[in-house]
Amino acid sequence: METLFSGIQPSGIPTLGNYIGALKQFSEVQDDYDCFFCIVDQHAITVPQDRLKLRKQTRQLAAIYLASGINPEKSTLFIQSEVPAHIQASWMLTTISSIGELERMTQFKDKATKQSEGVPAGLLTYPPLMAADIIIYNTNIVPVGDDQKQHIELTRNLVDRFNSRFNDILIKPEIRIPKVGGRVMSLQDPTRKMSKSDDNQKNFISLLDQPNTAAKKIKSAVTDSDGIIKFDRDNKPGISNLLSIYSSLTDESLESLQLKYKDSNYGVFKSDLAEIVKEFLTDFQEKFDYYFNSDELDTILDNGRDKAQKVSFKTLKKMEKAMGLGRKR
Numbered sequence: 001m002e003t004l005f006s007g008i009q010p011s012g013i014p015t016l017g018n019y020i021g022a023l024k025q026f027s028e029v030q031d032d033y034d035c036f037f038c039i040v041d042q043h044a045i046t047v048p049q050d051r052l053k054l055r056k057q058t059r060q061l062a063a064i065y066l067a068s069g070i071n072p073e074k075s076t077l078f079i080q081s082e083v084p085a086h087i088q089a090s091w092m093l094t095t096i097s098s099i100g101e102l103e104r105m106t107q108f109k110d111k112a113t114k115q116s117e118g119v120p121a122g123l124l125t126y127p128p129l130m131a132a133d134i135i136i137y138n139t140n141i142v143p144v145g146d147d148q149k150q151h152i153e154l155t156r157n158l159v160d161r162f163n164s165r166f167n168d169i170l171i172k173p174e175i176r177i178p179k180v181g182g183r184v185m186s187l188q189d190p191t192r193k194m195s196k197s198d199d200n201q202k203n204f205i206s207l208l209d210q211p212n213t214a215a216k217k218i219k220s221a222v223t224d225s226d227g228i229i230k231f232d233r234d235n236k237p238g239i240s241n242l243l244s245i246y247s248s249l250t251d252e253s254l255e256s257l258q259l260k261y262k263d264s265n266y267g268v269f270k271s272d273l274a275e276i277v278k279e280f281l282t283d284f285q286e287k288f289d290y291y292f293n294s295d296e297l298d299t300i301l302d303n304g305r306d307k308a309q310k311v312s313f314k315t316l317k318k319m320e321k322a323m324g325l326g327r328k329r
Contacts, residue, residue: 004140008040013064026075042086066287089316130151135171140173167322169322186198211279
């Protein structure tokens with residue numbers, strides 16, 4: 001069975017878009033891959049964090065993974081900082097990375113411009129850590145959106161470089177692009193991706209939003225003036241975005257939804273979708289509350305840590321041996 005790896009930062013509550021584009025699809029592939037789902041808290045500290053808030057958000061994200069359908073009997077769920085091999089492998093990959101290729105990373109350029117007191121070195125060396133996250137589990141598949149493709153391409157380049165310089169021991173991962181519905185857009189500006197860091201609360205739905213609040217956001221979402229419920233990303237981004245959300249939460253096809261609402265108006269459609277979102281969040285948050293407040297969550301994370309350490313340690317030792325580190329026994 002091939003291995004799939006994915007990591008999410010505990011830097012805020014994921015949105016409905018994160019659920020549709022990633023979390024929902026993770027639960028759907030558990031039977032097809034040996035899945036490692038990682039809460040990448042070491043990535044989060046590349047920018048300043050409140051320590052208590054970070055710990056709370058880490059636990060919240062673990063509960064969100066489980067509420068989304070991740071089954072700890074099938075998948076490995078763990079916290080990055082509890083598995084030392086991530087940082088150890090990251091340093092080895094950093095030594096074969098060039099300053100130029102790291103400075104060209106779009107995420108580095110975007111975040112560096114927002115730093116008022118100097119650019120933290122962690123922003124520059126973020127990509128080798130992300131690459132290490134992936135390669136130490138002998139990962140075959142990495143599910144990412146378009147905004148992360150550059151990082152995976154760098155990972156693939158570093159694997160090629162390591163294997164050619166030292167020993168052919170690292171697996172080169174492939175990108176898995178989410179299916180239709182994977183890119184959920186802002187509710188008020190459907191030309192931009194839905195983001196949990198958006199200043200306008202009406203632009204996104206948090207997975208921990210009050211269900212009634214989320215329903216109101218759907219009803220006030222931007223559409224267009226012609227009133228025709230049709231999927232057309234280029235010419236009708238607003239209603240197309242809402243159709244994608246509807247389709248993803250109900251598993252009804254876009255074609256069947258367009259036929260279902262061909263004689264309806266936007267008000268009726270958005271009212272129906274608002275109820276669907278409300279029901280989804282009510283059920284989701286019941287599961288979240290159970291895990292977040294349960295000792296079972298710690299047991300799951302402990303077991304995930306132990307398995308992740310065992311698997312990553314083997315790859316780490318192969319890398320160290322290939323580079324000549326430590327004593328040969």
